[in-house]
Amino acid sequence: MLSVLSQRISQWIVPGVQAGFVRSLTNKKSPYQIKAHNKHWNPKFRKLRGLKVIKVDLPNFHENESWKPSEMSGEEIRSKMKEKGIQPVRNWQEKPLELSCTGDIVEPYIPPEGDGKASIISTDFPKQKIIRLEKKSRSMWAARKIRQFDEEFDPYNFATQEATSIYIKMHEAMMTKDEYKIGTYVTEKALLEIMENLDCKTIRWKFMESIEPTRVVHIRVIDVISKDNIFAQITCRLHTKQSLGIYDRFGRLLYGNELTPKDVLEYVVFERHLSNLYGSWRIHGKIIPSWKGVGFEFQPIRTVAVTEQKSL
C-alpha cells in the first residue's frame, strides 16, 4: 500500500524540473517564475508542433470596454467598423415625429427671496410684497393668448381648481409607478426624469392640506418650429402640507418620514399644447430658486456613530 502511494507521489515530482525562486506572490508578471510543466522537453520541433493547431480568430467580447468614442477620431471609428464589416450609419430617418411638449422651461420664473418664510405677524412680511399677476404685463398678454384657444381660461380658476388637483393626482400616480398613468398628468420631458428617479424605490406620499391657496405666478407662451404650433407654460405657487417617505429597493427608509408632515413651498410649471385640440394641462417641471442652493440635494439617511452620553 505504502509503495503504491509513494509511486503516485513520485509521479508528481518530474525529474529535472525544479521550482524557481518566486519573488512576487501576486499573479502579475514577475521576472522569476515557477518552471512550466506544460512544455515539451525538446524545443527543436516547436514550430512544426505549432503548425498542428489550425489558428482560429477568437472574438473578444470585452474589447469595447476600453473604447471611448468621444475621444476617438472619425478615422479610428471608421477603421474599427471596417474591421468588423459594419456599414456606416445612415443619418436620416423616415419616421413621423410628434412634438407633444417642449424641452425646457421657457423664461423661468425667479421666485422672490425669503418667500414663504416670514410669518404674517413678523416685520418682514409687509416687505415681501406679493406681486399680483395683473401687474405682470407679459404674463397677462400670455393669458390673453391662451384665451384665444381656450375661451374659458382664467388664471384664478385654473390655480384653485385644476392645478392642485393635477398635482395631487400626479403624486398618487407616482406611487403606483405606472408610466402610462403618470404620463397623463405629466409631460414627456418630466416623465423621463420621474421614471429615472422612481427606479427601484417605493414612495409613500400623503397630501394633508393647502396652507395657502394656489396662485398663478407666471405665464409664458412659446411657438415651436412654426408660428401656429403654440405651447403655454404656467408657473403656480403651491404652499401645502405633505408627508413623504421614500424607501429603497429593500424597503428601508431612504429619505423623509411618513409620520411627520412638512410644509412645502413649490413653484410648479404646467404646460399645455394649445394648438392641439386634445392638449391638456400637465406638469412640466419645478423651479428651484437659485437662493436655495445648487439644485435639490438628495441626502439619503445615513448611520451616525453613537457617542457615549456622559453621565451628569
Place this chain on the structure above:
Amino acid sequence: MSATSMMNRHWPRVLHRFYQLDRVPTLSSIHVHPISTTAKLETKGREGMNTQGPQGWPLYNKQVYPPTEPGEKPRPAFICHMKVNVKYSPLKLWYVACLVRGMQIDEAIRQVEYIKKKGANIVRETLIEARELAVQKHNVEFRSNLWVAESFTGKGIVIKGVRKHARGRIGAVHYRYAHYFVRLEEGSPPDHYYTPKPDGPQMLLDWIKERRELKIEGSY
C-alpha cells in the same frame, strides 16, 4: 425577458428610458419609437449593457421589496453582478469562484490577488465592480460591509477548432468562454458558509443520541 424585448414593448406616447439618458434636452422633446435598425460600433452601454449571453441574473437587481413594517428586521441589501463571455474555461474558473464564497468582500479581493490563475483577475474585477455598484446604486452605506453570498460560474459559448494528429488524424480543440456570477450581501459574513464537519465532542454526542434512539421493532 431579454433587453431587446423590453425595448420593443409598445409604449405609445413615451420616449423610451434607455434612449433619454444620453440626450441633452432640446427645445422640443420628440416622440420616437426605439430604433436600432442600423448597426453601430458598440460601446459600453449603461451598466455594461449586455445583449448577448445570460440576461436573468442582473434582473434580480430590479426586484423591489415593500417597505419593512416597524416590527420587522431591516432587510439586508444584495447586489447581483456578473462578467459574461470571458475567454476562460468555466471549470478552471470554478476553483476561484469557490475560494471566494462566504468571504468578506475586502478579504476576497485581497485573497484573489495572490492566486496564480487567469480566472483570479476576472473574479477580482467583478468583485470590485460589484462593490462600487452597491454603494452607488443600491444604497449600501459602507462598502466594506458586504460579503460574498453566491459565487458561481456558467458555461459560455464554445468555439470549436481543429488540430492535426499523426497519421492524418484530426482532433478537436475547444476554445471555451465562461460566465462569472456573484451576489454580494450587506452585513458581516456568516461563521460557516457550508455546514461544518462536527468536531470530536459533537460527534460523540451525536453517536450517543443515535444509540439512545435505537429501538427493537415491535417493542413499546
